[in-house]
Amino acid sequence: MIEPRSSTDIDDLATIRDWLRYAVSRFSAAGLVYGHGTDTALDEAAFLILSALHLPIDQLEPWLDARLTRAERGTLAALVAARIETRKPAPYLVNAAWIKGHRFYVDERVIVPRSYIGELLDDGLSMLIADPGRVERVLDLCTGSGSLAILAAAAFPHATVDASDISPAALEVAARNVDDYGLADRVTLIRSDLFAELGGRTYDLIISNPPYVTAEAVALFPPEYRAEPELAHLGGPDGMDLVRRILAEAPAYLDPEGILVVEVGMGRDTLETEYPGLPFLWLDTQQSQGELFALSAEALRTLKADPKR
Numbered sequence: 001m002i003e004p005r006s007s008t009d010i011d012d013l014a015t016i017r018d019w020l021r022y023a024v025s026r027f028s029a030a031g032l033v034y035g036h037g038t039d040t041a042l043d044e045a046a047f048l049i050l051s052a053l054h055l056p057i058d059q060l061e062p063w064l065d066a067r068l069t070r071a072e073r074g075t076l077a078a079l080v081a082a083r084i085e086t087r088k089p090a091p092y093l094v095n096a097a098w099i100k101g102h103r104f105y106v107d108e109r110v111i112v113p114r115s116y117i118g119e120l121l122d123d124g125l126s127m128l129i130a131d132p133g134r135v136e137r138v139l140d141l142c143t144g145s146g147s148l149a150i151l152a153a154a155a156f157p158h159a160t161v162d163a164s165d166i167s168p169a170a171l172e173v174a175a176r177n178v179d180d181y182g183l184a185d186r187v188t189l190i191r192s193d194l195f196a197e198l199g200g201r202t203y204d205l206i207i208s209n210p211p212y213v214t215a216e217a218v219a220l221f222p223p224e225y226r227a228e229p230e231l232a233h234l235g236g237p238d239g240m241d242l243v244r245r246i247l248a249e250a251p252a253y254l255d256p257e258g259i260l261v262v263e264v265g266m267g268r269d270t271l272e273t274e275y276p277g278l279p280f281l282w283l284d285t286q287q288s289q290g291e292l293f294a295l296s297a298e299a300l301r302t303l304k305a306d307p308k309r
Helices: 007-012 016-030 041-052 070-086 090-094 117-121 147-155 168-180 215-219 241-253 268-274 297-305
Strands: 097-099 102-104 137-141 160-165 187-191 203-208 254-263 281-283 292-296
Touching: 007 070, 016 041, 016 070, 041 070, 041 090, 070 090, 097 147, 102 147, 117 147, 117 254, 137 147, 147 160, 147 168, 147 187, 147 203, 160 168, 168 187, 203 241, 241 254, 241 297, 254 297, 292 297
Parallel strands: 137 160, 137 203, 160 187, 203 254
Antiparallel strands: 097 102, 254 292, 281 292
């Protein structure tokens, strides 16, 4: 059991620089696991400290020598202790996650948003879509917190966006984020097992960050990842159960010139082996290589005509 810090200890740490050093030391000694928006103890500590103090999370340097009030020190002491004792991802502790400068409310009802699709939406999927203004209907499958649906609404200013998820709890969080961005008139939340409740709707663009982690990997998750809903991670024995369903069902929901973009993690080899004739376009981002694919509606309809492809 970790002993709470005494008032004297708190008083010893006067500045943000002091607290940053202290938090990094404590996190490193505790052997924490990262990956929910940060990759190191330093980045994690900076994120928690800046978030708790309501400072810009991308501007650490100007504040390093700022002295903290006693109340602020108490807040930081509690946060550092909670990160170690609970092993919850840092975004859950401050109810905030960021993608490309956009803040989203998060709690344990949703996976912490960190999809690489968010990076691609930042420039309107320009490698696939020449004119974002011509995109009129977008679907975000497995929306979780609603972050990708909101980013899609920003990227395609003339589009309406449907955002579906099987989890009613996740959709409650998504609704809060949609309201926070004032997008209730453009983003519609739908409880659905993939396409099941979408009727005859069709889309210019379908994006999805579905569960794609193998059952074996989920069983070995550290506490930080176990804190997230298992439903949002578990993709079956090889991780590709939902991806196969998306590939099979998407043709009926894409307009003739439509595009499907899906994040699949380490599933590339499995998919290329299983679908040797399908012309996957593998998309790289600044932080990933070959973990996202794009397919045209035409290619997917060929697959539907010949399921053995």
